[in-house]
Amino acid sequence: MGMPYDSVEPIGSRAVLGLIVLQSDETIEQDYQRCFPQGDVAIYVSRVPSGTEVTTDTLPMMEAELPRAASLLPPSLRFDAVGYGCTSGATVIGPDRVAALVEGAANVAAVSDPLSAVRAGLAALGVSRIGLVSPYIAEVTAPLCAALQASGSEVVASVSFDERVEERVARIDPASIRAAALAVGRDPGVEAVFLSCTNLRTLDVISEIEDLLGKPVISSNQALAWHMARLAGVTGGPTFGRLMRLGGVG
DSSP: OOOOOOOOSOOOEEEEEEEETTTTOOSSSHHHHHHOOOOEEEEEEEEEOSSBBOTTTGGGGHHHHHHHHHHTTTTTTSSSSEEEEEEHHHHHHHHHHHHHHHHHHBBOOOOHHHHHHHHHHHHTTTTOOOEEEEEHHHHHHHHHHHHHHHTOEEEEEEEEEEEHHHHHTHHHHHHHHHHHHHHHHHHOOSSEEEOTTTTTHHHHHHHHHHHHHTSEEHHHHHHHHHHHHHHHTTSSSSOHHHHHHHHHOO
């Protein structure tokens, strides 16, 4: 015997967000749970195939897979914002191309990625001279530096862990990230530190680094969460660092 039922509105009465995560990423979903703990902001996640090693050969391969990953987000929903969670991938593929691929496969009002989010964050903070911390080998870091400089920012100092295996990136101790950030951030020409990569565990050290340096610190996940929240019109909630205190998350 069939039972009658009442219908309710979809989860996410304040905002519906989508996140396209690399198959090899272990960090960004955990960070988003902390950035958006409120039940009225719904987050739906899809995975995109990605290589176990991060090189300029493996990164562009995600371009062909992005529409499929975006199409696996719930098709019944209208997304306020969808984020592609790969800093280096967005750099190599290009933010405009990423947005076009996602918009063509999902019902979405706005698309972001870490590169676009960091650019917006730097502008909001009023800084342009950056100290960069990257986990990756030089061939992956160089295009990111060029993309930042093309948008008006200057990479004054940089340091890398020279890692190419994604699994190892997720295991880098936050204390090591803090030490690297302090190494570049103490350069007198640096106005802000950028911790690049969605797989780095950065949330718990951002505020501490800012206190030690007296300078803002931006990370890929923090910036992407902040930017998507702004695009979706979401305010309040937890803050990790000065950027989030500008509003737009929670």
